[in-house]
Structures are given as structure tokens and as C-alpha cells.
Amino acid sequence: MTSTVSSSHTKLITEAIEKLRSFCQINIQSTWLYQESDQNTVVATSDLSQWTPVELNDKGSIAWAGGKQVLWLAQKIVVPQDLQGYPLAGLSLRLALLWWADAAEIYVNGELVLEGDLFDCSPRVLLSQGITPGEEFIVALRLVSPGHDNGALVRSLLVYESNDYNRPDAGFVADELAVVQLYLERFAPEKLDDLAGMVREIMNRKDVKIEKEEWENILLTVRHRLQESDIYRRASASIGDSKSKFYLLGHAHLDLAWLWPVSETWNAAQRTFESVLKLQQDFPELIYCHSTPALYAWIEEHRPDLFTAIQEAVAAGRWEVIGGMWVEPELNIIAGESIVRQLLYGQRYIQEKFGKLSPIVWVPDSFGFCATLPQFLVNAGVEYFVTQKLRWNDTTKFDYGAFWWRSPDGSEVFSFMSAPIGEGIDPVKMAAYACEWQTQTQLPEALWLPGVGDHGGGPTRDMLETARRWQHSPFFPELKFTTAEKYLEQIRTEDTENTNFPVWEDELYLEFHRGCYTTHGDQKRWNRRCEGLLYQAELFASLATVSCGVKYPQAEIETAWKQLLFQQFHDILPGSSITQVYIDALPQWQQVEQAGTKILQESLLAIASHITLPQPPQPESLPVVVFNSLNWQRSEVVAVTLPTPATVNHQWQIYDVSGNQLVSQVSKASTLLFLASDIPSVGYRLFWLVPTSSLPPSPPLPAGWVLENEFLRVIVNPDTGDLSNVFDKTHQREVLSGAGNQLQAFKDSGQYWDAWNIDPNYAQHPLPPTTLKSIEWLEQGAVQSRLRVVRQLGESEFCQDYILQAGVPLLKIATTVDWQENQVLVKAAFPLNITADFATYEIPCAAIRRSTQRQTPAEQAKWEVPALRWADLTGETDELSYGVSLLNDCKYGYDSQPNQLRLTLLRSPNWPNPEADRGFHEFTYALYPHANSWESAHTVKRGYELNIPLQVIVNSVSNHLPILSTNDKVSFLNLSADNLILMALKQAEDNPQQLILRCYECHGDTAKLSLQSDVELSLGDEVDLLERSATQEFSSQQQIFTIQPWKIVSFKIIPEPQS
Structure with a gap:
């Protein structure tokens, strides 16, 4: 593989391939005529003499204005007798197109023959199965430019092809040679010279007309000599001493929303599924896979006939239901319990409707994956994890095609970096992928996923016909349809000493789409609030049921969870969809909030109304x-x-x-x-x-700008509104090394994927600092001090309240913003009086360390990283360690340096939603200085406390017989360990007499779980995330359970019968 390749022979081979293609292909890009007025196709194409010839841009494309502008293109195509002496009679004729258009209609001789869009954008339109020289076609295209971008017709090519598998055309032979060349360049470069000798005859061929039979003989001779030689034996016989094979699996990645609203997705799904089922009648070899139980559930409700047909195809082994999760979600910025519910509701639906759990989590397009994900998957019956998204990395190449992914707790899932999605059957592309796959894994069996994607579509007739055609080539691996499960099971069994799949022990960080941690802050806030609300609603509904006999609202809770899970789809929650998607999302969020609030308040009132009240201090006391x-x-x-x-x-x-x-x-x-x-x-x-x-009179408001409690003394700069000083009174040290809470703004433009991507060079484009409009005291008292600063940033106003409270060792910064910027990024910066080589960030059910030095390319790519509720920078000296945690209640993007933490607050991209983030925002972040490590300082708890406040019920009038304790304090449950975090307390899915308790270890240390309860709750047996009996590591006979570091555990809870 390291041999020097003769460039002259490589050039000769490439030229021969291009010459062969020129015998069967004509570029007609420059011969289109155009009109920009929209009219009926019959009128539009009746007289082409009035049309204007196109002009190509420097990229060879036909471009026109964006904003959904219509462009008509037309031309007359006349079939010639031959191309450069190569006879064409009897060949089929296709028009291969590639466009960038929101909608496309293709007319042939006045008849609409095909429609497409931004994603179904590269069809091969059949003009004739067998052409006759002199035959004419009038082809017209009606193209509508994207709303966000200029339109373009990128390619238009006439392709003549043989219909006889045994007598391939020159273009087919050219592709065969290109495949052979790819394999030789990768695996046997020393043999390229021999290949060059074989194709030299083609290059020596003069452009003279000869009979078709002679051309066929020339091509057959080249193929025969190649087959007989030792240059390249049949791919299905031996490559690398193993059997080479290409497995196929039809697929249509279908975004539930993106550049279209959810309502359009339902229609796209119906069209896609109907198309697949119809194609399977003509191509019985076709096997198709699709994920997303939420989509199947909609089909089941609205198209029961189609759903039944899908079930029958599944039963026949021709349709594979994959995915495991309710939708294909964003997996960096949702809570651990949200990941659990994606799996719980997704797997239960698949089991109920299709007879088995999905062993595969299929998330080809999500924007990166938290390091803890393998534990969730393994604990939910998943054996395989599939994505392809890290192919999009902008800095490093992810070199593993198949690997074991190990989470911090030690769980491992077999993982597969698939071929790109949304591709057709292109033998040259496929061969390139197969070479890469074999190099990475030493395995000869590759998987290809043909099918139009993003907006659905799936495999096309042309793809399937092309696959059949290439099945007859001796120079291409064997083609065979299979299921993802069978394929992954087969390659997993290859994990031997010879293959030895690598182990990956880290997050799968996508070096791209870093803006999605921040864009559409409203969606992030709704998500965080609703996650916390449903946690509380379930918890207290469960407790109200077991302690007060209140009926558990199972259906309402499941509905609310599924609405929340849907909005976590990887183009909704990240903020990368059009305006209408977020207009539609708002009532969904509001319904979740209303349902959660109602359940929570009713549960709290039920419990409060059953409390045995002691004698009040005064008769009118509440x-x-x-x-x-x-x-x-x-x-x-x-x-x-x-x-x-x-x-x-x-x-x-x-x-x-x-x-x-x-x-x-x-x-x-x-x-x-x-x-x-x-x-x-x-x-x-x-x-x-x-x-x-x-009441005693309120103290007068102070003249200075100093906030102080028993833990901190905070000085605000009256000229800028920044923090001048934050002094830790307990440990007698200054926290900041410079002005804190600086609002740093940067120009953030120039990225095509505007909503997704932060400009990598944003730091080189700082904007002027904020100007202080006002500073004033709102209150200062024994319980709370609140100082307000209002600052102007461009056309936007930041109103921030610095809050110190009694008994609370952190500084809260409550913020409201009227955000009116265009392509601007703003961060809150905190230079710190410490130095640390690593920063620690909360991820779902764990924490991860990332370097602040960023020396390797992979570390340098992590200049913006995701976190949940907090990030921490802790430095160590000879005396002690000291750190600062930066908490948040709905933000997810951070960056760090050895002595600085920054939280990304807002962005304002233009595409695909020019209204993204403009308007009112409300959020809170907090600075938490601490001695020693973040673990001993209980940063995890502080993050939860900021997000899930205490609930207060006043004057609940009892209409019930008091049954709860007369004690003023009651603990329904206590896990008896500082490093265990309760994730859920809920009614069991299949047994209303039992509850499920779930928790995780949060410090990377062992924990001793011992359930204490004032209402006599007791632990039952351990279950997995699907609430099935788990391996008996724990049983109800134990009193104390040792929980391993970072482990998520779930148990049955057995309530004591009420007397």
C-alpha cells in the first residue's frame, strides 16, 4: 500500500475511463434555454424560439435568484447516430440531473414525468428504453429556488446505456475500470502499470465509425483480458484473502421537521412507505429499514391500511424496524431521564406493534453523542449503535468504522460508523467506501444504504435497476440485500485476534454544528423546564398515590412525555429548522407545561391536604x-x-x-x-x-454597589455593570482575576450552515463592549439582596439582576434580554484566579473532563463544547485545591481556558430561520466558588437546585381525614448517599401497584444505597430501563446496595399497603 504509483500510468487509466464515458455521455448543461415567468407547461414549451440561452457561472452551474423564484429551462434533444463513432441505436437514454431547488418538475414532451425537491435532487430520468437515431424529445424543467439560497442546476447529462447485462456499454466498462483502479490504488498499487497496458488500446482508438459488434468485441476483449489476468481477480472471490461482498439495505432518512413543518412530514412518510411497498412487488430482493416509533404511531392512527401493510412486510422479513428511540433525538443536551424515556417508549412501541425489541439505536444524523450513551443503550436491550455523522468532522477524521464504545461505567456497545446516507447506487462511490471500510476494519463485507433521504423518498426504481445491473459485473463485489441486524451481528462475530475492534472511551464529539448548543434559546429553555417539571410531576403523583390514595395520571404523564420527546428531535431542539416549525412547537411545549403543572399542583395539594396540622401559633395563621x-x-x-x-x-x-x-x-x-x-x-x-x-421598617437601600452574605462579598463596577470583585469570605480569597460577567459579543457570520455552525474565527471579530444604561438597587435585606444593571449591546438590551441570598453560597445572575442582533454571538466571560489543565462538564448522568490547553488536533476542535447544568474549573496548589462552577438553568454551550470559563448566551443566525432568537429571552446563570473538588463541593447538587426550585403550597384546606405524620418534617425517601441522584420515581408501566425508582452515581465513585422512608417504601428487585427484571446483581433481600461509579440503576418500589 506504500508503493510508489506511476503517475503517468494513473493518468493514462483515468484518461481511458473518461474517453469511454464520452462515448455514452453528453453534457447538455450549456444548451438549455430559459424563461423566468411561471406559466403552463404546454404554453411554456410550445415555442422555444422566444427563450433565452443560459449562461453558466464559474462553477458550470445555471444559477438564479433565491426566495422561491421560478425558473423554466427547456431544450430539444435529438438522438444522434453515434458518439465519436460509438453507435447508439437500441441503447436506453436517461437524463441525469442535479439541482439545488426547493421544488422541481420534469416534463418530457409536455408530460410531467417526475417531481423532486432539495433532497430528491439527483434523478436519472428515463427518456427511452430503446432509442432510435433521430428521435426527438422536448424536455422542460420547472425549478423553484430555495427560500434561503440561490437556486442552481448543477449538472445535466445525457447517458446512453445498454439493456443487455452480457453486452455492457462503454460507460459501464468505464465504471468497471474506475472500480478496479480504486482497489488497486488502495491495495495493490504496483499493478496499476499492468492495468495501464491493458487500456492503452482504448486510448489508441481513433474516432472513426465502426460497427456496433466491433465495439462490443473491443469492450469484451478488455474485460476478458482483465478477468484472466492476475491484476484483479473477481472481487467476490478474493480481496485480502477474504470474501468481498456489498450488502444493501434500503433507507430513507426522514427528518420529522427541518425545512418543512411536521405536518408535511406525515405526507412525506406516507409517500415514502407506499413507494417502498410498491417497489418490493417488482423487486422482491429489496429490504428496507426505518426508525422512529413516533412516525409509525402516526401512520397507525391515520393510515391503518398502510400500517397493516408495513406489519406484513416486517413479518415477511422485508422491512426492518430499527431505532429503539421514540425519535432520533439530539443527544448532547437532553437530560439522562429523557434518554431513558426515548428508549422506554420507543422500545415498548416496537415490541408491542412488531413483536420484538430493536437491537439497534439508529441515529445517523444527530449532532454528536454523550460519553454515557452506551450505558443507556445496553440497559435498554440495545446491542448496536449506528451513526454516520462524524463523517462531517471539520478538523480530524474519525478513523474507526466498527468499534466497541465504552461509557464511563464500563458498559460497551458495538458501534458502527455507517456509509453516508441519502446516496444512490453509484459503483465508484461504493468502491471508494469499500476501500475505506476494509482499510479501517480489515473486513470485506461493507453495508450500503441506498435511498433518497432527509425529506424521505427511499430507494428508487433506477437505484434498484442499477443494483441488478452491477450484480452481473465480474469486477464488483457481490450485491445482496440484508437487514442491519444481520449485518451487524455478522461483523461483530469477526471480533477476533485478527480483527480486534478498537475500544473508544470518550464522547463522540461532532467537530461541526457547535452552534446547536445555543441557537433558538427558547427551545432549550422549554426543554429544560419541561424535563424538570415532568420529573417533579411524576414524583409527587407517585407519592400522592401511595400516601393519599390519589389515582395516578398514567395516560396524561405518558402523553406529556411523548410530546416532550418529539420536540427533542435533532432538528427541532438544536434550533436548525424553519420558522413554522417553532410556531408549531410552541403549543406543544405549552401543553406539556400545562399538563405537568396541573399534575404537580394537584399532587402537592393532595399531599398537603392530608397532613395532620399541629396547633397554629394564632387562629388566623396559614x-x-x-x-x-x-x-x-x-x-x-x-x-x-x-x-x-x-x-x-x-x-x-x-x-x-x-x-x-x-x-x-x-x-x-x-x-x-x-x-x-x-x-x-x-x-x-x-x-x-x-x-x-x-413589621420592622425596611433598611434603606445602600449607596454603594456591594452585595454580601455570609459566604460572598460581591462588588459591581458602576461604570460597566461587570463584576469587579467576588470575594470568598469562607476561604479568604478573591475569585476573579479580571472583570467578571463580561458580555463579550462577536460577529458570527460566513457559515453556510448558519444555525448549526459558529464561525470558527469568531474570536477575531469582536464587537464593541456593552454600555451601561443604568444601575440600581431593587432590594437589600436579611434574606436577599438584588442589584440590577441594564446594558446596551448593539440594538439589544440586557437586564441583569445580581442576587445574593441568605444561606446560599452562590451568586445568581437573573437575565432578561430583548435580543435584536443579526449574526452575533454573545458570551458571559469569567476570568478566574485559578489555573487548571482540565475543565469538567456535566453530561447526562455523569461528568466529563476536557482539556483547557487543547494541544492535539482533536482537543483544538473542541473550542465550543456541550454541557448540561454546569461546568467547573478547579485548580490545585500545594496548599489546597480551589475551583469555580458556572451553573445555568437553560444554556448548553461552554468554552474554557486554563483560567477562564465562558457560557454562550445567545446567537442570531439567519438560515434557515431569519427570526431565530430575535425577541425576549429569560434565563439565569450562577457563579459557585468552592474549596476542594467539584465533587466534595457538591456542584452536581447545586446545578439541580438552580433548575428545580422548592415548591410552596399555602393554606391547603383539608377535606380529607389527615393521614400523614404530625411531624413538621417528612421524607418520603432518602437514598442515604451524597453521590446518588434520583432520576425518576414513577408508576411501573405494567403494574400500577408498583413504582420504579431510578438513580445514578454522580461522582465517579462507589455509593452505598440504603432506602430510608417515613412512609415505609421499600426497595424491590433491580430492573433495567425497560422495567424488565435485570440480572440479579441486587435483590430485595439486601438492605444496602453498592452502586458502582457512574452507574444508572433502577429498582421496583414496593409501597406498604395503606391501613
Whole structure:
């Protein structure tokens, strides 16, 4: 493979191939005539004398204005007697086109013969099965330019082909030679000189007319000599001492939304599925695969006839249901429990409707994959992971075709980097891929996925006919349709000492589409809020059921989850769809929020109304129940909405059940703030709202710009609104090394994939700094201090409240923005008084370290990275380690340097949605300085607390017999370990008498799980993510369970019968 290849002989071979193709192909790109007015096709093509000849641009394309402008192209095609002496009579004639157009219609002699779009954009239109010299065709194209881009007809080629497999045309032989050349260049370059000698006769051929039979003899002689030689034995016989084969599997990647709304997807799915079933009648060898249970569920409801036909095809082995997840989601910025539900609802649907679980998670187009994904997959019955997206990397090449992917907990899934999707049957492309595949894996069996994709379409008749044609070539691997499962099972068995598939122990970071962590911040905020809301709703609905006998709203919860999961599709949540998609998404998010809020509030009220209340401090006192949905004791400031209409003579104070008055603070006249201390794990604490005749006067607002609590002293620069100082009083050190919370803006343009990609050179294009419009105190008291700065950035206004609260060791920055910029990126920067070689970021159910030095190409490519609720920079000195965590409540893009953390706040791309992110935004981020490691500082908990606040219920009037404890504190469950995070408490899918508890270890250390409960909940046996009995590593006979580092575990919960 390292031999020097003779460039002269390579050139000769290439020239011979091009000469052979010229005998059967004519480029007609420059002979089109055009009209820009839209009219009826009969009128449009009746008189071409009035049409204008086209002019090609420097790329050889016919271009016209974007914005859905119509262009008509037409020309008369007359079949010649021969091409350069090569006779054409009896050959078939196809018109091969490639366009960049939102819609396309192709007319032949006035009849509409084909339609296409942006993705079904490279058809080979059959003009005649057997042409006669002198035959004429009037071909017209009606093309509509994309809304976001100029239109272009990129290629138009007449292709003459033989219909006789035994007597191939010159173009077919040219492709055979190109395939042989590819294989030799990769595997036997020393034999290229011999190949050049064999094709020299073709190059010596003069352009004179000879009989068809003589041409056929010339081509057959070349093929025969090649077959008989040792240059290239039949590919199906031996390449690398193994049997070479190309497996085929029909596919149509179908985005649920992107450059079209969801409503159009349903129509595209019907057309695609009907087309596949019809083609299978004429091509019984065709096997097709498709993912996305959400799509099948829609077909089942709206097209039961089509759904039944699909089920029959599945049963016959001609249709493979793959995917495992409810949709093909974004997998970097959704919570761990969302990944669980994608698998739970997806796998259950596939099992119920098609008789078996999918062993394959199929996500060819998602934008990168978190390092923990293998654990989720293995725990949900998945054996194989398939993508092709890392082929899009912009910096390094991902060199593994097949590999074992190992997550931090040690789980491994067999993973496959597939061939590109959306391709046809192109033998030269396929041969190039096969060479790459064999080089990577040493395996001769490659898989190809023919079919039009993105907007559906699937395999075409021409693809299948071409596959049959190439099955007869002695110079191409054997072609055979199969299923993905059979293929992956076959190559996995090749994991021997000879093959030894590599192990990948890291995230699958896509070096592309980094803007998707930020674009459409509204979708990110809805997603984070709804994930947290459904967690709380399920949790307290479960507890209300077991403690109060309330009916569990199973159907409502499942519906809400499926709506949420749908919006996590990899072109909706990342922000890369058109405007209409987000108009349609808003009511879906609102329905999830409404359902979750209703379930949560009804559950909290049910529990509160069953509490046995002690004697109130005063007759008019109102009970205040503070609920904690997280599995550790919390102390946080909460806001109590005061009763309205307010009694004129009444003010209000907060007391605990023991009669102790707590420090409180009136905020905005109708809200009372107080520090709710020691709220039990997954439980509640009771307080009293007590009327009082007077309150001490509020202290005057200070003259300076300093916020302070028992942990931090914060100084705000009155000239800029930045943070001048953040001093850690506990550890007596300054946190910042420069101005903190700088809003750094950059021009972010020049990227074709505008919504997806941040300009890699954005740092070279900084914009002027913000200007301070105002600074003012909103409040300062014993419970909370709130200082507001308003800053102008271009045409946008940032309103930020710096908030310090009693008992809380972090600085919150509550932000509202009227964002009106165009192609601008803005980050919040925090230069820190520490130095660290690595930063740590939260990912689903774990954390990952990434280098701040970025020395290797792969590290340098990670200049913008995803995280969930926090990133942390911790430096170590001889004395101690010290760090800072930067938390957020709905942002996902970070970058770091050895002494700086930055959070990406907003972008404003133009394509495909020119309205993306313009308008109102609301979000909060927080600075959390800490001594020692992020683990010992419980950064994970701080991140959850910022996102999932305590819930407050006031004055719940009991209509029930009190059945809950008279204690002012109740913990429904406690996991008894600081490094376990509760992911879910829900009703079991198949047994309403049982609950499912799921948690994960969050520090990369072992944990001792021992369930404690004031309502006598007890752990049952372990189950997997699909709630099936798991391997008996744990059983209900144990009292303490050792959970391994980063492990996700699920258990049955057995409630005690209510008396």
C-alpha cells in the first residue's frame, strides 16, 4: 500500500475511463434555454424560439435568484447516430440531473414525468428504453429556488446505456475500470502499470465509425483480458484473502421537521412507505429499514391500511424496524431521564406493534453523542449503535468504522460508523467506501444504504435497476440485500485476534454544528423546564398515590412525555429548522407545561391536604408547606405569595412549627421571602404564615454597589455593570482575576450552515463592549439582596439582576434580554484566579473532563463544547485545591481556558430561520466558588437546585381525614448517599401497584444505597430501563446496595399497603 504509483500510468487509466464515458455521455448543461415567468407547461414549451440561452457561472452551474423564484429551462434533444463513432441505436437514454431547488418538475414532451425537491435532487430520468437515431424529445424543467439560497442546476447529462447485462456499454466498462483502479490504488498499487497496458488500446482508438459488434468485441476483449489476468481477480472471490461482498439495505432518512413543518412530514412518510411497498412487488430482493416509533404511531392512527401493510412486510422479513428511540433525538443536551424515556417508549412501541425489541439505536444524523450513551443503550436491550455523522468532522477524521464504545461505567456497545446516507447506487462511490471500510476494519463485507433521504423518498426504481445491473459485473463485489441486524451481528462475530475492534472511551464529539448548543434559546429553555417539571410531576403523583390514595395520571404523564420527546428531535431542539416549525412547537411545549403543572399542583395539594396540622401559633395563621423534590436535604430561599386581598391591618411573618419566628423579607409588596432550612430529602417541611400588626421598617437601600452574605462579598463596577470583585469570605480569597460577567459579543457570520455552525474565527471579530444604561438597587435585606444593571449591546438590551441570598453560597445572575442582533454571538466571560489543565462538564448522568490547553488536533476542535447544568474549573496548589462552577438553568454551550470559563448566551443566525432568537429571552446563570473538588463541593447538587426550585403550597384546606405524620418534617425517601441522584420515581408501566425508582452515581465513585422512608417504601428487585427484571446483581433481600461509579440503576418500589 506504500508503493510508489506511476503517475503517468494513473493518468493514462483515468484518461481511458473518461474517453469511454464520452462515448455514452453528453453534457447538455450549456444548451438549455430559459424563461423566468411561471406559466403552463404546454404554453411554456410550445415555442422555444422566444427563450433565452443560459449562461453558466464559474462553477458550470445555471444559477438564479433565491426566495422561491421560478425558473423554466427547456431544450430539444435529438438522438444522434453515434458518439465519436460509438453507435447508439437500441441503447436506453436517461437524463441525469442535479439541482439545488426547493421544488422541481420534469416534463418530457409536455408530460410531467417526475417531481423532486432539495433532497430528491439527483434523478436519472428515463427518456427511452430503446432509442432510435433521430428521435426527438422536448424536455422542460420547472425549478423553484430555495427560500434561503440561490437556486442552481448543477449538472445535466445525457447517458446512453445498454439493456443487455452480457453486452455492457462503454460507460459501464468505464465504471468497471474506475472500480478496479480504486482497489488497486488502495491495495495493490504496483499493478496499476499492468492495468495501464491493458487500456492503452482504448486510448489508441481513433474516432472513426465502426460497427456496433466491433465495439462490443473491443469492450469484451478488455474485460476478458482483465478477468484472466492476475491484476484483479473477481472481487467476490478474493480481496485480502477474504470474501468481498456489498450488502444493501434500503433507507430513507426522514427528518420529522427541518425545512418543512411536521405536518408535511406525515405526507412525506406516507409517500415514502407506499413507494417502498410498491417497489418490493417488482423487486422482491429489496429490504428496507426505518426508525422512529413516533412516525409509525402516526401512520397507525391515520393510515391503518398502510400500517397493516408495513406489519406484513416486517413479518415477511422485508422491512426492518430499527431505532429503539421514540425519535432520533439530539443527544448532547437532553437530560439522562429523557434518554431513558426515548428508549422506554420507543422500545415498548416496537415490541408491542412488531413483536420484538430493536437491537439497534439508529441515529445517523444527530449532532454528536454523550460519553454515557452506551450505558443507556445496553440497559435498554440495545446491542448496536449506528451513526454516520462524524463523517462531517471539520478538523480530524474519525478513523474507526466498527468499534466497541465504552461509557464511563464500563458498559460497551458495538458501534458502527455507517456509509453516508441519502446516496444512490453509484459503483465508484461504493468502491471508494469499500476501500475505506476494509482499510479501517480489515473486513470485506461493507453495508450500503441506498435511498433518497432527509425529506424521505427511499430507494428508487433506477437505484434498484442499477443494483441488478452491477450484480452481473465480474469486477464488483457481490450485491445482496440484508437487514442491519444481520449485518451487524455478522461483523461483530469477526471480533477476533485478527480483527480486534478498537475500544473508544470518550464522547463522540461532532467537530461541526457547535452552534446547536445555543441557537433558538427558547427551545432549550422549554426543554429544560419541561424535563424538570415532568420529573417533579411524576414524583409527587407517585407519592400522592401511595400516601393519599390519589389515582395516578398514567395516560396524561405518558402523553406529556411523548410530546416532550418529539420536540427533542435533532432538528427541532438544536434550533436548525424553519420558522413554522417553532410556531408549531410552541403549543406543544405549552401543553406539556400545562399538563405537568396541573399534575404537580394537584399532587402537592393532595399531599398537603392530608397532613395532620399541629396547633397554629394564632387562629388566623396559614399553613405553608415547602416541598423538596430532590433527594437531599436543602436550605434555600423561597417566595410565599401573600394572601389576597390583603387584610388591611395584617402584615405577615413566618414561623416554624416550634414557634420560632424566622427571618423574612417582603419583596414586591405581595411576596414574602424566607430561608426554608432543612427541607427533607424528597419530602416537605411545615411552616406557619402568621399575621402580625406591624413589621420592622425596611433598611434603606445602600449607596454603594456591594452585595454580601455570609459566604460572598460581591462588588459591581458602576461604570460597566461587570463584576469587579467576588470575594470568598469562607476561604479568604478573591475569585476573579479580571472583570467578571463580561458580555463579550462577536460577529458570527460566513457559515453556510448558519444555525448549526459558529464561525470558527469568531474570536477575531469582536464587537464593541456593552454600555451601561443604568444601575440600581431593587432590594437589600436579611434574606436577599438584588442589584440590577441594564446594558446596551448593539440594538439589544440586557437586564441583569445580581442576587445574593441568605444561606446560599452562590451568586445568581437573573437575565432578561430583548435580543435584536443579526449574526452575533454573545458570551458571559469569567476570568478566574485559578489555573487548571482540565475543565469538567456535566453530561447526562455523569461528568466529563476536557482539556483547557487543547494541544492535539482533536482537543483544538473542541473550542465550543456541550454541557448540561454546569461546568467547573478547579485548580490545585500545594496548599489546597480551589475551583469555580458556572451553573445555568437553560444554556448548553461552554468554552474554557486554563483560567477562564465562558457560557454562550445567545446567537442570531439567519438560515434557515431569519427570526431565530430575535425577541425576549429569560434565563439565569450562577457563579459557585468552592474549596476542594467539584465533587466534595457538591456542584452536581447545586446545578439541580438552580433548575428545580422548592415548591410552596399555602393554606391547603383539608377535606380529607389527615393521614400523614404530625411531624413538621417528612421524607418520603432518602437514598442515604451524597453521590446518588434520583432520576425518576414513577408508576411501573405494567403494574400500577408498583413504582420504579431510578438513580445514578454522580461522582465517579462507589455509593452505598440504603432506602430510608417515613412512609415505609421499600426497595424491590433491580430492573433495567425497560422495567424488565435485570440480572440479579441486587435483590430485595439486601438492605444496602453498592452502586458502582457512574452507574444508572433502577429498582421496583414496593409501597406498604395503606391501613
